[in-house]
Amino acid sequence: MTPQRSFSISRHLNKLRWLSLSLVFAMLIALPCLHVYQTYVAAHAYDLIAPSEKQFYDVMEALTSPLTNDPATDLDAVKGNTWSGNFWGLKLSDPLAAVGQAAAGMTLYWPFLLTALIPIVVTAFFGRIFCGWICPANFLYELNSNLAAWLQLIGLKTGMRRFDRRIKYVVLAVGLGLSILSGSIMVAAIYPPAIIGRELYYAIAQGGFGVGMVFFAATLLFDFFVSRRGFCRYLCPGGALYSLLGRYRLVRIQRQVQTCNDCQKCNAVCEFELDPWHDGFGQECTNCAACIAICPTDALTFNLRLVDLAPQGPGHLGRQYRREHEHLDRDVDEAAA
Amino acid sequence: MRRRSLLRRIAGVTALLIGSTLPYGFISLLAPNQAWPRRNHLRPPGALPNDDAFVSACIGCGLCGEVCPPRCIKFHSRDGGEGGEGGEGGGMGRTEINTPYIDPSVRACSLCGKCMEVCPTAALSPTLRKKVAMGIAQIDRTACYPWVDRGVCGACVTICPLGADAISFDFANIYRPVVGKGCVGCGLCVEICPHPSKPIWILPILTQTDEA
Structure with a gap:
């Protein structure tokens, strides 16, 4: 037992x-609310709106008045969602949107493709960081899988079926093929973060959810009853694209075999069912750092490397390694004696 | 034996391909296309004139709706859009789901131009107010109050942001509106029209070819 571990940010x-x-997620809820408030301001509608809308107006005014002079224009600074957004004039888009649009129109429209440049560069360095750190659907999927785990603790059966991870690359390829054939961006319709972004907007500002929410609910049920985190692991076309872009990411998690004690908590906690214990991170790793957080001996760290380490064998603090190297210990003891 | 394993592999790949199209088919099933376009359904200002090009350029991010001050831009969120018309232009399985439209009989466009500026793709491009071509207003002269001598109105002429080029009176002091060549189809006249059956409406300018 180590007496007191030093503070480490990772x-x-x-x-x-x-x-x-x-x-x-809070931003995706706040932005449509701010938009509705902006429309009231633009129409000078305070005296015309219903009492409940007046309450909403007052709350929004209280929240925004310290930051803005003219809400109708100042609040335009941040607009959109993770599918495509506008942050103080910087336009950012999902790489899948760029690829899907290029496929649907069979044209390359550079002003739009360039908006996906920053996400692509970030993915090239940090891997599927969008999936783990930003994706609003991942937020709900992860809560869903935590719920499933809790219910399993009290004895309920939830789906744990496994499929082939490569299916999602086929889903991506088929989606792009269908986009070319149909001339409409098919991948956008089944890509959960895009669905969540726009459906929250529809629900708040357009009077109700659209059918995308039905699809999303179906994927939640699929995750719950058929395969835990199944959509992200096996079906998501965006996850497939990010995996490919992040295949040779520079920043990746690595196991330090000297401090590993083979407890396998990392394997148990990994949302994507990867194998950190055998150094198997691969292109699917989202750099979510859950395994780092749970590791009792701090054997997992972020490192700069283009490929994973080859499997390093059992951890040096583990039982198996010590059994195999007992004679070394004895030698050391004898040398000390 | 080898032939059997080959057949099995082909069957497996086929099943995988069919399985991978299922999510896309599910969405098309949930959001079927409408058989024909609704009256008064327009694309936002600055939209690509060819509607097929518009659908393939629009990524469905909803930004145009999110900046619209009158909140007039709606989305095909529960249906697959109006894919029925044209027919030949659209490819197989074409869906317009999540693409924007404006229904001026509910809420009309004020031609502020914010949507054209915010659109990340070529679907909406910044266009001068007078060059916008959403459609052109049509007046039913057998229903419009002044045209059937049921009183004076002139609401449409008063609200028009483009002035006398777009809509004006037939003769001075006779309040019969006549649409001119300057009409861009913003639809404010439709929104303001007091007649319950809206004898003024916008005929959308949509082409299925790349000309125009």
């Missing part, structure tokens, strides 16, 4: 990640 990255996920 052990707390998982909390930071939950903070990031919650902030993105």
Whole structure:
């Protein structure tokens, strides 16, 4: 037992990640609310709206008045969602939107494709960081899988079926093929973060959810009853694209075999059912840092490397390694004696 | 034996391909296309003139709706859009789900131009107010109050943001509106029209070819 572990930021990255996920989700709820408030302001409608809308107006006014002079224009600074957004003039889009649009129109429209450049570069360095840290659907899927885990603790059966991870690459390819054939961006219709972004907007500002929410609810049920985190692991076309872009990511989690004690908690906690214990991270890893947070001996760390380490064998603090190297211990003891 | 394993592999790949299209089919099933376009359904200002090009350029992010001050831009959120018309232009399985439209009989466009500026793709491009081509207003002269001598009105002429080029009176002091060449189809006249059956409406300018 180590007496007192020194503070390391990487052990707390998982909390930071939950903070990031919650902030993105809160933003997707706040932006449509601000938009509705803006439309009231633009129409000078305070005296015409219903009492409940007046309450909403007052709350929004109280929240925004310290930050803005003219809500009708100042609040335009941040608009949109994770599918495509506008942050103080910086336009950012999901790489899947760029690829899907290029496929649907069979044209390359550079002003739009360039908006996906920053996400692509970030993915090339950090891997599927969008999936783990930003994706608003991942926020709900992860809560859903936590709920399933809790219910399993009290004895209910939830789906744990496994499929082939490569299916999602086929889903991506088929989606792009269908986009070319149909001339409409098919991948956008089944991509959960895009669905969540726009459906929250529809629900708040357009008077109700659309059918995308039905699809999303179906994927939640699929995750719950058939395969835990099944959509992200096996079906998501965006996850497939991010995996491919992040295949040779520079920042990746690595196991330090010297401090690993083979407890396998990392394998148990991994949302994507990867194999950190055998150094198997691969292109699917979202750098979510859940395994780092749970590791009791701090054997998992972020490192700069283009490929994973080859399997390093059992951890040096583990039982198996010590049994195999007992004679070494004895030698050391004898040398000390 | 080898042939059997080959057949099995082909069957497996086929099943995988069919399985991978299921999510897309599910969405098309949930949001079937409408058989024909609704009256008064327009694309936002600055939209690509060819509606097929518009659908393939629009990524469905909803930004145009999110900046619209009158909140007039709606989305095909529960249906697959109006894919019935044209027919040949759209490819197989074409869906307009999540693409924007404006129904001016509910809420009309004020031609502020914010949607064109915010659109990340080429679907909406910044266009001068007078060059916008959403449609052109049509007046039913057998129903419009002044045209059937049921009183004076002139609401449509008063509200028009484009002035006398777009809509004006037939003769001075006779309040019969006549649509001119300057009409861009914003639809404010439709929104303001007091007649319950809306004898003024917008005929959308949509082409299925790349000309125009």
